[in-house]
Amino acid sequence: MSILLNKDSQLVVQGFTGSAGSFHASQCIEYGTRIVGGVTPGRGGSTHLDRPVFNTVSEAVRQTGANASLIFVPAPFAADAIMEAVDAGIKVIVCITEGIPALDMAVVKRYIALKAPCARLIGPNCPGVITPGECKAGIMPGYIHKAGPIGVVSRSGTLTYEAVYQLTREGLGQSTVVGIGGDPIPGSNFIDVLEEFEADRGTDAVVMIGEIGGSSEEEAAAFFKKRMSKPVFGFIAGRAAPKGRRMGHAGAIIEGGAGTHASKIKAMKEAGITVIENLSEIGSTVSRLRQTASAAAAHSRS
Amino acid sequence: MKLLEYEAKDLLRGAGIPVASSGGVIKDGKGLPAALKKAGQGPWMIKAQVLAGGRGKAGGIKLVKTPAQAKTVAKSILGMNLATHQTRGQGIKVKEVLVEAAAKIVRELYFSVVLDRKIGLPTIIASAQGGVEIEKLAEDSPQAVIRQPFSPQAGLLDFEARQLAFALNIAPDRLSQFCRIAKGLARLFLDYDCSLLEVNPLALTPKGMLALDAKVIIDDNAMFRHPDLAKLPDHEASPLEKEAKKADISYIGLDGTIGCMVNGAGLAMGTMDTIQLAGGSPANFLDVGGGADGERVTKAFKIILRDKKVKAVLVNIFGGIVKCDMIAAGILGALKKVKLKVPLVVRLQGTNVEKGREILSNSGIGLVAAQDLWEAAQKVVSAAGAKR
Structure with missing residues (x-):
């Protein structure tokens, strides 16, 4: 079991014939992802990576039955590409593109809310989504993942790889790993993904990786307290970051004293999320606490 | 921006x-009479042009009633080191003042x-x-x-x-x-x-x-x-930050002594945090980016080492699309061009990590290798301390 994507998901790649699109689409195909075609306006009718290329997303959907999209379109045109996918009826849209203007994303969010509120946009500025062994829609290295019961949701790319690597090393596989991206207005926030993990029978614990800036971790903590029964393990990057400077990600900035590391840690602890302070201890902490919990369960049964 | x-x-x-009504911006006293005239009848405001809130309280904004007073005030503000509650203890040198009509x-x-x-x-x-x-x-x-x-x-x-x-x-x-x-x-x-x-x-x-x-x-x-x-x-941006930006490197200078080179913004922040947890302090945030090649790695080393506070350097790369052997070769190439006088700790993980480690260990350069991030952080903190 998994969330968002599985072995039956059929993906169309927008920005298919560009250099990033080509490289990553072929890596996804190699992983076993069902990529059924691509879209590059003006290149319709041709073939790329042995898949048909279409001029528009709606044509690709009509011809192939695609139900998910993976976007590599350059930043100036990416917001439009997302809205095109929404209009074509795609329900899961994963946008990898970095550098989309924040106001473009404000327009996209409103468009989705009015046109197709149940469509799920993941990203932009993210590594994508992977359900290990079934579907890789993104730029993450597939081989570090392993199928299993841990859900992972994160605002960062390489930091997610680090966490996944540690989990896999401890023998803990992942149900689905979701990168929601480092932008100030992401398509989905922590709550959207936590809600899916809570409902997924294949997930029994979640690792949540946040960073400074904004208040989505605080909101996620409140959501956890009210609505979640599964354990959540949290890590927040940016303890050592200065105020007022953007730390690489457009959304990673402490503005007007809000969005600090301390406030996020405090909110998560108060809500009952297990906070991991040392990045190197994500895998070992999850492993240790799960063993303790299962030993306690076995004890209560006997 | x-x-x-x-x-x-x-x-x-x-x-x-x-x-x-604006009299424009002046860099020295010479332009003042024309600026006052352009702004119109007094009184006027003389306002330091720096990127910090709290300028008024810190003495960077003054009301002046006569041209003579304007001259004295403009002279005192131009060149002053303005330290406000937003400048983190350091002052910013005022290079320009805005002259405008007071309201x-x-x-x-x-x-x-x-x-x-x-x-x-x-x-x-x-x-x-x-x-x-x-x-x-x-x-x-x-x-x-x-x-x-x-x-x-x-x-x-x-x-x-x-x-x-x-x-x-x-x-x-x-x-x-x-x-x-x-x-x-x-x-x-x-x-x-x-x-x-x-x-x-x-x-x-x-x-x-x-x-x-x-x-x-x-x-x-x-x-x-x-x-x-x-x-x-x-x-x-500082001159170093501007130089980094030109090379597509995301760099922000900090106050500590341990230079860092990392791929990915989140991992770069996480690396800084780990250094701090291990008792050290990061000298910078640096994300070499996803498409890092040998040239970019060389440039990143140059930028890190131009900061004279740096006592040791930590390279933390999690190879995904970027392959560790390519990064290792990049590090060797960089060290041929950049003279390294401080200890270097390298932690490679991910795609082609074995090849990458082999390249580094066969190179004969005196670097400290680490398997995981915590080990790397402890080693670089002790190396930075030993140099002091």
């Missing part, structure tokens, strides 16, 4: 928002436009209590802060502007001017892809409303739409 007050006011003026203030409002991350919409934040620090006001009396979200396409609608005006107790005879200004500022925010547009205070004067101060931050991601703004100098 953050704009200085006078650059921000140029945008406001262009959008038809009333601002004080008689009847009442001050706070007015800003931000992008509300929670609801994903541009939002006006306003208060009838102007001239204050809005963060403090929001904490002490949140009911005094008014929020009005608006459409990122249609801008602020007439009725939304009126709602705002009545909530701020704007007198009926000022209503239409206020609405025009509010709508104009909302439009400016959208047209220039701002992430912040703050007018504090928006003043009521006997002659009408005036934007007395202006702070503008432009979304860096939207610079491709604003070639005119892209030409303005970046006042915030």
Whole structure:
């Protein structure tokens, strides 16, 4: 079991014939992802990576039955590409593109809310989504993942790889790993993904990786307290970051004293999320606490 | 990108928002008489042009009544080191002052436009209590802060502007001017892809409303739409930060002693945090980026080592699309060009890690290898300490 994507998901790649699109689409195909075609306006009718290329997303959907999209379109045109996918009826849209203007994303969010509120946009500025062994829609290295019961949701790319690597090393596989991206207005926030993990029978614990800036971790903590029964393990990057400077990600900035590391840690602890302070201890902490919990369960049964 | 007050006011003026009559910006006393003349009849304001809030309290903004007084004040502000509550203890050297006509203030409002991350919409934040620090006001009396979200396409609608005006107790005879200004500022925010547009205070004067101060931050991601703004100098970035940006490296200088080179912004932050947990302090944030090649690695080393505070360097790479053997070769190539006089700790993980480690261990260069991040952080902290 998994969330968002599985072995039956059929993906169309927008920005298919560009250099990033080509490289990553072929890596996804190699992983076993069902990529059924691509879209590059003006290149319709041709073939790329042995898949048909279409001029528009709606044509690709009509011809192939695609139900998910993976976007590599350059930043100036990416917001439009997302809205095109929404209009074509795609329900899961994963946008990898970095550098989309924040106001473009404000327009996209409103468009989705009015046109197709149940469509799920993941990203932009993210590594994508992977359900290990079934579907890789993104730029993450597939081989570090392993199928299993841990859900992972994160605002960062390489930091997610680090966490996944540690989990896999401890023998803990992942149900689905979701990168929601480092932008100030992401398509989905922590709550959207936590809600899916809570409902997924294949997930029994979640690792949540946040960073400074904004208040989505605080909101996620409140959501956890009210609505979640599964354990959540949290890590927040940016303890050592200065105020007022953007730390690489457009959304990673402490503005007007809000969005600090301390406030996020405090909110998560108060809500009952297990906070991991040392990045190197994500895998070992999850492993240790799960063993303790299962030993306690076995004890209560006997 | 953050704009200085006078650059921000140029945008406001262009959008038809009333601002004080300006005499322009001067870098030394020579331009002062012409500036005073251009600003009109006194009294005047002399305002330090630096990117920091709290300039007034720190002595960077002064009212002057005579040309003689203006001369003394301009001389004292130009070249001073302005340390405000926002400059983290260090002063910023004042290189330019803005000369403008002083206004008689009847009442001050706070007015800003931000992008509300929670609801994903541009939002006006306003208060009838102007001239204050809005963060403090929001904490002490949140009911005094008014929020009005608006459409990122249609801008602020007439009725939304009126709602705002009545909530701020704007007198009926000022209503239409206020609405025009509010709508104009909302439009400016959208047209220039701002992430912040703050007018504090928006003043009521006997002659009408005036934007007395202006702070503008432009979304860096939207610079491709604003070639005119892209030409303005970046006042915030240090020379090293600018150099890094040119090479597509994301670098921010910090106060510590351990230089870091990492791939990915989140992991770069996480690496800084781990160094701190291990008892050290990072000298920089540095993300070499996803498409890092040998050339970029060399450039990154050069930038890190130009910071004289650096006592040791930690390279932390999690190979994904970037392969560890390529990074290892990049490090060797860089060390041929850059003389390394401080200890170097390297932690490689991920794609082709075995090959990468082999390249480094066969190279004969004196570096410390580490398997995981915690081990690497402890080693680099002790290496930096030993050098001291």
